[in-house]
Amino acid sequence: MKKKVLVTATNYSRLCAGAKALLEKEGFEVIENTFGRPMTFEELKDKVGDVYGVVAGVDTWNEDVFKLAPNLKVIGRFGIGVDNIDLEAAKKYGIKVMNARAINSDSVAECTVGLILAVLRNLVNLDKSTRAGKWERYVGYTIRGKKIGLVGFGAIAQYTAKILGAFETEIFAYDVYPNHAAAKKLGVTMTDLDTIIKQSDIITLHVPCTPETTKLFSKKEFEMMKASAVIINVARGPVIDENALYDALKTHKIAGAGIDVYEVEPAAAANPLFELDNVVCLPHSAAETYETYEAVGMATAQAILDVMNGRDPINWLNK
Numbered sequence: 001m002k003k004k005v006l007v008t009a010t011n012y013s014r015l016c017a018g019a020k021a022l023l024e025k026e027g028f029e030v031i032e033n034t035f036g037r038p039m040t041f042e043e044l045k046d047k048v049g050d051v052y053g054v055v056a057g058v059d060t061w062n063e064d065v066f067k068l069a070p071n072l073k074v075i076g077r078f079g080i081g082v083d084n085i086d087l088e089a090a091k092k093y094g095i096k097v098m099n100a101r102a103i104n105s106d107s108v109a110e111c112t113v114g115l116i117l118a119v120l121r122n123l124v125n126l127d128k129s130t131r132a133g134k135w136e137r138y139v140g141y142t143i144r145g146k147k148i149g150l151v152g153f154g155a156i157a158q159y160t161a162k163i164l165g166a167f168e169t170e171i172f173a174y175d176v177y178p179n180h181a182a183a184k185k186l187g188v189t190m191t192d193l194d195t196i197i198k199q200s201d202i203i204t205l206h207v208p209c210t211p212e213t214t215k216l217f218s219k220k221e222f223e224m225m226k227a228s229a230v231i232i233n234v235a236r237g238p239v240i241d242e243n244a245l246y247d248a249l250k251t252h253k254i255a256g257a258g259i260d261v262y263e264v265e266p267a268a269a270a271n272p273l274f275e276l277d278n279v280v281c282l283p284h285s286a287a288e289t290y291e292t293y294e295a296v297g298m299a300t301a302q303a304i305l306d307v308m309n310g311r312d313p314i315n316w317l318n319k
């Protein structure tokens, strides 16, 4: 009987045809998520009994699921954040978990800069207004000369710094494990979080979602920021207290925001942030380019093949 791979990331056949073909060539049967959204426990429960590998989207992978998956040996996270996977429980069940770190960083970094431009230059408001035949002027701000504060200085932040270097900005970064060599190479000054919050014109978030980073930006932090500052969240929704962000934007304690991720996803149409015109909102799509899908698909497929062949997968997170 063929070994099975369950893919819960959506749109796999369409966007990762090469990866799917590779798995099939190596003898796997590939079962795909047909729901078009993350799968629930009830849906996973019926599928995981005989799977060997998983290409995981953002569904929850915890002991309740692992208990039902005696043949599961490897989870390839179709992305970077692993806040949806209990790494320790996976280890207990002998399941190797890898992620696509440094494989989708360019797309996320490009989108970060896109959000900065969209917010500073009012691109979305200008588009709406132009289409409405109003021919209005919204005066914006240049990126050049601004102080940028990167919170978290891993793969995505470093790529963001590389791109922003071309805008002649002053870039600061904060990280619990500061990478001084990368900072030096990219002309970035490592500093503390308070300095970033108080001095930055543009703050971009690039930390994983952990107990330490949950609500890292809340009422107090928004009050410390410059009234002219903007914040971009392409990390994880819970890193920002969304109610506090809404209040800060509504009362102009800060000038604007670019938001790709939300405390609750999919974000409901009634999310209060959507009423405000000083925020640009995306549906968790910062990583989504054709090139990235292809590369992440191949990396996760390769990880499954590596485990099958007794080799360590790249980016093995729960050794």
Ligand SMILES: NC(=O)C1=CN([C@@H]2O[C@H](COP(=O)(O)OP(=O)(O)OC[C@H]3O[C@@H](n4cnc5c(N)ncnc54)[C@H](O)[C@@H]3O)[C@@H](O)[C@H]2O)C=CC1
Pocket (backbone or CB within 6 Å): 079, 080, 081, 082, 101, 102, 104, 105, 108, 151, 152, 153, 154, 155, 156, 157, 174, 175, 176, 177, 206, 207, 208, 209, 210, 212, 213, 234, 235, 236, 260, 261, 284, 285, 286, 287, 288
């Ligand atoms: N919006 C989207 O579609 C995407 C979002 N992400 C999110 O971005 C995050 C970062 O991705 P990468 O840069 O590739 O990860 P990375 O692992 O290369 O970098 C994360 C950095 O955050 C630092 N960090 C961890 N806890 C911290 C804390 N409490 N305070 C300060 N720094 C801390 C780490 O030391 C590390 O240098 C991911 O964990 C994921 O949640 C990633 C890809 C796509």
Ligand SMILES: O=C(O)C(=O)COP(=O)(O)O
Pocket (backbone or CB within 6 Å): 057, 058, 078, 079, 080, 081, 082, 104, 284, 287
């Ligand atoms: O790589 C990540 O962590 C991401 O957030 C990518 O998003 P997705 O896996 O496409 O929901």
